[in-house]
């Protein structure tokens with residue numbers, strides 16, 4: 001796949017306005033002396049423990065945090081508290097793990113990690129933002145910073161001070177299930193937004209502010225270039241292309257002070273990134289000067305050699321990984337107890353140098369000191385209470401408004417009049433919060449229906465926006481279209497995450513095409529809203545629509561869509577990636593040639609406020 005990249009005016013401006021000031025002292029050096037002094041007091045078991053991150057579902061006995069001196073606990077996409085999914089459930093859950101850490105000899109606090117990838121999305125009732133592809137369409141780093149500031153406050157409100165975000169992937173082939181986790185297919189689009197997100201989470205460099213949340217730029221390096229969009233696959237390209245397309249967002253995030261980076265599952269020209277010393281150590285830590293720590297992905301080191309866990313440990317740690325994400329409980333192979341024992345053997349045998357261990361642990365301790373964790377792990381109840389607040393949702397609503405890309409608007413079909421007499425709304429997705437949120441929402445894969453409390457569906461938002469005299473009908477199957485003065489058709493993809501979203505073809509689902517054709521047959525103007533994690537092959541749907549809006553995966557605040565549809569907010573969204581013309585175009589070597597819509601496309605109109 002040809003990875004050429006073109007600059008767009010909007011993104012150059014955004015990048016220029018986001019050049020990060022040079023740092024006076026090396027990053028994370030303010031408390032380095034304390035970190036070194038603590039390191040000098042640590043036993044080998046305590047050092048190894050800091051390099052271990054265990055999934056909460058694998059810690060049946062939470063006191064293992066104390067027994068094995070664990071440095072971090074995470075909750076993967078489905079590792080929820082047994083008590084429930086409310087913010088309080090999560091806060092109690094996290095506090096239990098932290099209390100065990102603070103009972104260790106040296107009282108080193110854990111960092112609790114979570115995939116807060118579009119808001120604090122694991123928590124029921126949290127503010128759910130548009131996924132990255134929608135934020136990419138805003139081309140607005142300041143807005144992305146605001147969004148992640150809100151997310152950081154909501155994470156901190158549950159005691160979680162580490163978000164596995166921003167994903168700064170540059171997805172090239174939209175058949176990849178993780179396309180929506182990328183801001184766009186051009187590093188000039190991605191880099192400034194990754195910087196905005198890093199600053200939003202961390203408050204610029206790391207700080208002892210209790211709402212500062214450690215950001216994690218991921219997945220290093222080249223995940224978005226995986227051949228044919230196959231998740232965790234092989235990125236085949238020369239080093240010049242890898243550096244041109246996939247490296248810039250990391251350079252920008254490191255300069256912005258990102259404190260952690262997650263290694264990628266993919267291979268580069270056949271070699272698993274988790275064992276790639278040149279890229280992880282020489283390039284990321286050496287050339288880019290990254291002074292935070294590198295964490296592995298979920299059981300990703302196991303893929304280096306599926307038959308030899310000990311070799312995986314040796315190769316990944318020596319390649320430059322500092323913390324290993326180990327989801328397996330005792331009793332399962334490749335679990336965290338086994339990891340610690342095998343790493344100790346490797347050190348004793350001189351296969352992993354003590355200096356590599358000390359470097360890894362120092363990096364982790366530096367970050368924990370800079371974040372003030374040694375002084376304070378308490379959670380301000382006001383932060384917990386702010387989760388899903390109207391103020392937070394207002395920021396998400398603005399993100400939705402700015403994320404929408406109007407691709408067609410024949411005869412000024414949009415904006416619709418609020419006093420329209422008869423408005424037919426069709427498509428199940430119009431009244432499906434899960435469909436508008438997509439994957440990584442309460443559950444890893446997301447799900448249809450009322451997936452989280454406090455959200456507003458597109459249908460509810462439409463009903464709120466129109467005048468009392470307007471008759472709004474809703475029929476998922478398009479059975480109620482009679483006498484409509486306009487028809488809004490909401491179609492798109494079902495929720496998915498990661499490899500579950502890989503596709504061979506990207507055609508708009510047949511049932512959606514049928515629905516649009518049905519609406520068209522009424523003769524009334526058809527406004528099609530597409531909910532998707534990526535561009536789809538539209539076929540006749542575009543021709544049959546008077547107006548067509550790419551809404552991506554807007555999250556919980558459906559009113560942001562109504563704000564644009566009914567003219568309160570004029571659309572400013574621009575495509576963050578090219579829109580392919582056909583499935584054949586997807587496989588072409590020259591993606592840039594003749595797309596259906598070029599990167600940067602997007603219509604607007606004069607009425608209504610803008611950002």
Ligand code: GLC
Pocket residue numbers: 075076077115164218297298
């Ligand atoms: C997943 C993803 C990664 C995520 C991690 C923890 O497999 O690749 O993005 O942060 O595991 O859930």
